[in-house]
Amino acid sequence: MGAPTQAIRDLSGILPILVLWGVALVILLGAPLLRRGPGSRLAAPLGGAGALGALLVLLRGSSDGFGDTLFAGAALTDTLYSSGAFVLLLGGFLSVLVAQTYLRSRDLEKPEYYAIMLLSLSGALLMMQANDLIVLFLGLELMSFGLYVLAGFARTDAKSDEAALKYFLLGALASALMLYGIMLTYGVAASTELSNVQSAVARGALKEPMGIAAALLLVIGLCFKIAAVPFHQWSPDVYEGAPTSATAFLATTAKIGAIVAFLRVCDTIAGGYHTWLPAIRAIAILSMIVGNLIAIAQTNVKRMLAYSGVAHAGYLLVAVACMGFRLMGTKGTQASILAMTGAVFYLLAYALALIGAFGVLAYLSSRDKDAQTLNDLRGLASSQPAVGYAMVLFMLSLAGIPATAGFIGKWQVFYAVLTGGDVALAVTMALTSAMGVYYYLRVVWYIVFEESAAPKPSPTGHGVEARPRAMTGVGAAITICCIATIGLGILPAAISSFLTVVR
Amino acid sequence: MRPGVLIFWLLAVPMVACALLVITSRNPLRSALFLVAHMLLLAGMFLSLSAQYVAAVQVVVYAGAIMVLFVFVIMLLNLGGAQKMDAAGLGWALGIAMSLGLAALFVGTGVWKSGLHAGKATAKTLAQGGTAQAVGFALFDPELPWLFPFEVASIVLLMAAVGAIVLAKRKL
Amino acid sequence: MSFAVPTEHYLLLSAVLFCIGVAGVATKRNPIVVFMCIEIMLNAANLGFVALGRHFGDVGGQIYTMLIIAVAAGEVAIGLAIIVSLFRTRETIDLDEADLLKL
Numbered sequence: 001m002g003a004p005t006q007a008i009r010d011l012s013g014i015l016p017i018l019v020l021w022g023v024a025l026v027i028l029l030g031a032p033l034l035r036r037g038p039g040s041r042l043a044a045p046l047g048g049a050g051a052l053g054a055l056l057v058l059l060r061g062s063s064d065g066f067g068d069t070l071f072a073g074a075a076l077t078d079t080l081y082s083s084g085a086f087v088l089l090l091g092g093f094l095s096v097l098v099a100q101t102y103l104r105s106r107d108l109e110k111p112e113y114y115a116i117m118l119l120s121l122s123g124a125l126l127m128m129q130a131n132d133l134i135v136l137f138l139g140l141e142l143m144s145f146g147l148y149v150l151a152g153f154a155r156t157d158a159k160s161d162e163a164a165l166k167y168f169l170l171g172a173l174a175s176a177l178m179l180y181g182i183m184l185t186y187g188v189a190a191s192t193e194l195s196n197v198q199s200a201v202a203r204g205a206l207k208e209p210m211g212i213a214a215a216l217l218l219v220i221g222l223c224f225k226i227a228a229v230p231f232h233q234w235s236p237d238v239y240e241g242a243p244t245s246a247t248a249f250l251a252t253t254a255k256i257g258a259i260v261a262f263l264r265v266c267d268t269i270a271g272g273y274h275t276w277l278p279a280i281r282a283i284a285i286l287s288m289i290v291g292n293l294i295a296i297a298q299t300n301v302k303r304m305l306a307y308s309g310v311a312h313a314g315y316l317l318v319a320v321a322c323m324g325f326r327l328m329g330t331k332g333t334q335a336s337i338l339a340m341t342g343a344v345f346y347l348l349a350y351a352l353a354l355i356g357a358f359g360v361l362a363y364l365s366s367r368d369k370d371a372q373t374l375n376d377l378r379g380l381a382s383s384q385p386a387v388g389y390a391m392v393l394f395m396l397s398l399a400g401i402p403a404t405a406g407f408i409g410k411w412q413v414f415y416a417v418l419t420g421g422d423v424a425l426a427v428t429m430a431l432t433s434a435m436g437v438y439y440y441l442r443v444v445w446y447i448v449f450e451e452s453a454a455p456k457p458s459p460t461g462h463g464v465e466a467r468p469r470a471m472t473g474v475g476a477a478i479t480i481c482c483i484a485t486i487g488l489g490i491l492p493a494a495i496s497s498f499l500t501v502v503r
Numbered sequence: 504m505r506p507g508v509l510i511f512w513l514l515a516v517p518m519v520a521c522a523l524l525v526i527t528s529r530n531p532l533r534s535a536l537f538l539v540a541h542m543l544l545l546a547g548m549f550l551s552l553s554a555q556y557v558a559a560v561q562v563v564v565y566a567g568a569i570m571v572l573f574v575f576v577i578m579l580l581n582l583g584g585a586q587k588m589d590a591a592g593l594g595w596a597l598g599i600a601m602s603l604g605l606a607a608l609f610v611g612t613g614v615w616k617s618g619l620h621a622g623k624a625t626a627k628t629l630a631q632g633g634t635a636q637a638v639g640f641a642l643f644d645p646e647l648p649w650l651f652p653f654e655v656a657s658i659v660l661l662m663a664a665v666g667a668i669v670l671a672k673r674k675l
Numbered sequence: 676m677s678f679a680v681p682t683e684h685y686l687l688l689s690a691v692l693f694c695i696g697v698a699g700v701a702t703k704r705n706p707i708v709v710f711m712c713i714e715i716m717l718n719a720a721n722l723g724f725v726a727l728g729r730h731f732g733d734v735g736g737q738i739y740t741m742l743i744i745a746v747a748a749g750e751v752a753i754g755l756a757i758i759v760s761l762f763r764t765r766e767t768i769d770l771d772e773a774d775l776l777k778l
Contacts, residue, residue, distance in 0.1 A: 003645065010651075021658060028665060071651035112669045119662045126655060132648055134739055138655045141746050142662060145753050149666035152757050161761035164670075168757050169709055172750055173700055176716040179743065180693055183723040187686070190620045190731050192739070193648065200620070208618025213609070507679030515688050522692055522715055526699035531708050538711050545718055552685070554725045557737045561721075564744050569714070569751045576755045577707060580762050598701025606694035615686035620731070622682070628732035638741070641734040649738045656745045663749030667756035 013070040013077045014129065015061060016054040016085060017122045023050030024118040027111050034111035044100035044473065047114025051096055051121060055089035058082060059498070069131050073193050076131040083344040083499045084128045084260035091252040091351035092121045094480060098355060099245035100473035102362035106370070108154055108243060117249060120146025124257030128264075133182045133192040133218075136261055140178070140225070143257055144171050147250040151242040163241025170224065170234045178221025184214035194268045206272025215269055215276045219283075222265065225258035226313040227306075229286040236298075239306035240372070244365060247302060248358035251309055252351040259316050259347060263340055266323035270336070273324035280321045281425060287314030288432040295439050302372050304439060305357060308398060311436055312350055318425050319343035319413045325420040335420030340501040342412030348499065349405035349488065353397040356481030359474045360391045377443065379452025388447045390482050397485045399440035400433050405488035510551050518544045531582045535573045542566040554633035678729070685726035692719035710754050717747050 123142025152164025699712025728736015
């Protein structure tokens with residue numbers, strides 16, 4: 001094949017990434033104009049256009065080249081990538097909508113915020129497209145740098161600074177561990193390209209101490225990113241301290257990118273599943289139990305969502321564990337494919353509900369007050385019914401109540417692991433989900449049945465300040481999330497063409 | 504003993520010593536300077552591995568730019584003097600125990616040797632191995648998988664620069 | 676081909692340095708020093724990559740090292756910026772006093 005044609009094919013394979021990079025560069029170059037004055041209204045729409053543009057480019061792209069490697073083996077495109085990218089970019093677009101309103105109301109808005117968001121999204125996309133462990137590492141770092149910065153974006157807020165520091169130190173530690181694992185993989189496989197790693201595993205590389213250490217270090221590095229136990233310590237502090245729109249973004253982006261990367265890595269090393277499958281199963285069970293247990297005690301909604309995120313990481317790890325069943329017979333192979341589709345759908349439902357929930361919190365925040373605790377949500381159903389019932393819906397979706405997208409996602413993962421024959425994981429999933437319903441319903445209780453703490457407006461109109469500022473961004477995001485959560489809960493097939501993963 | 508082996512031990516022992524001094528110094532500035540020494544010794548180690556270009560990059564970028572940045576920030580934040588005792592008592596003991604355990608695990612189970620894939624090095628690859636020319640040809644060759652990661656690395660650096668400015672500039 | 680110093684020696688050295696780095700991260704309280712220990716860990720991985728590159732006769736080992744040095748440079752920039760930002764707000768960067776966010 002001629003060099004120019006190959007180059008064009010390679011570049012069109014990473015077109016969504018190129019779109020994100022391009023728009024981010026436009027924002028950065030135009031930052032002086034976008035910072036103050038009339039141009040400041042343009043920064044958020046540019047950011048949104050970037051995410052949306054990448055999404056559209058992804059959807060328009062053909063699936064002809066799926067399965068081929070790009071750039072001489074550095075990257076690839078396949079259905080796992082395209083489904084994961086769909087969820088990621090949709091979540092990114094919704095996060096931009098939330099950020100637009102939240103940053104304005106807390107007076108934090110800077111055009112660089114959106115540029116960093118787009119670059120971070122491109123890093124996560126790269127993680128999903130990587131065919132080489134080094135490219136995976138680069139994507140991970142690119143994504144993470146942006147998340148560290150966004151967590152500390154409220155520079156004068158000490159909590160935000162501390163959140164960024166904790167996230168950064170533990171994240172850098174996890175990256176170093178993962179890098180050492182990649183080095184050991186290079187040692188056993190003479191290459192870091194996934195296909196070569198897979199052949200090395202087939203030849204028994206994971207029976208040697210070097211291989212075992214490599215696999216475990218890779219697993220640990222990725223488990224940190226999704227906040228699985230016992231690498232979850234950073235999560236509640238970072239979720240609480242970071243600006244709400246940044247929390248929404250980092251919660252979804254990191255999980256989506258890391259889980260898809262995890263699925264791919266475990267698929268590659270599935271041959272040596274004896275080594276890493278017990279570890280993944282243990283981490284999954286621990287995360288499901290510990291996450292749900294500690295979430296019960298939280299009164300700060302952001303911390304509660306952080307611990308519930310730990311539990312969700314556990315459920316998603318159940319899907320990752322299914323990748324280890326690939327070589328256990330036909331049922332196992334079937335389970336691994338179902339798990340990939342299930343995990344992607346689960347991530348979509350999770351992203352919609354989480355961005356929606358944080359969107360509601362962002363909606364309720366103003367310059368002096370960052371809405372965070374259960375008290376801030378009291379009686380929302382009567383004082384602001386639209387937003388209140390939206391939050392109810394998101395809580396139900398996260399709990400996995402039927403007729404919501406969250407239920408469908410959980411069911412798909414549950415079905416996959418049952419097909420694979422791992423009853424212990426399935427039972428733990430079911431029991432801990434039931435346990436989790438408690439704290440989600442507690443939020444619903446506060447919203448619907450408690451009295452609002454806000455003073456009633458007096459006849460002269462001096463009691464409660466009116467809300468004249470535009471709520472377009474976050475309002476649109478909440479609306480989209482609501483419609484999608486219910487819609488996908490009732491009609492999951494509507495979107496299945498974008499989300500199906502085949503081998 | 505052969506000169507190669509002598510050079511290895513001459514470099515390895517001070518490297519380990521400097522690393523230990525980094526983690527045991529009470530003064531962050533001293534830790535930083537020991538780390539600079541460690542990195543220079545590592546550059547020497549790279550030279551002994553016939554990776555000349557990487558050795559140069561290590562000195563210029565790692566020891567020369569990154570560590571300078573560390574020293575800048577340490578002096579900026581006025582941490583040049585001795586600090587309070589680090590995580591005393593239980594936390595410290597636990598940390599030391601954990602890392603000793605990890606070291607025992609690594610060294611004992613032979614993570615560092617068993618499983619190493621058979622090497623395919625030849626005298627030819629060794630001779631041309633680490634020159635800037637060899638690295639350059641490999642890096643920019645479209646038939647090899649390293650051009651794309653290289654371009655991505657440039658975006659990573661862009662992100663880092665923007666992020667650092669956004670966080671640390673006084674008036675944004 | 677056999678080398679004067681076998682690759683295993685370098686990998687053992689790399690493992691020892693890695694564990695020293697882990698010890699530092701686990702015990703130090705100053706975030707800048709913790710970060711320096713993470714840099715020790717990254718350097719240990721770099722040593723491994725170059726040694727393995729020589730072992731396999733593959734330039735890739737050295738290219739990985741250069742990419743990692745570039746990423747580490749970026750990481751240092753962001754990390755130190757975070758520390759400076761925290762110091763400006765709090766006048767102290769003692770990790771044990773970073774207690775605004777509790778369990």
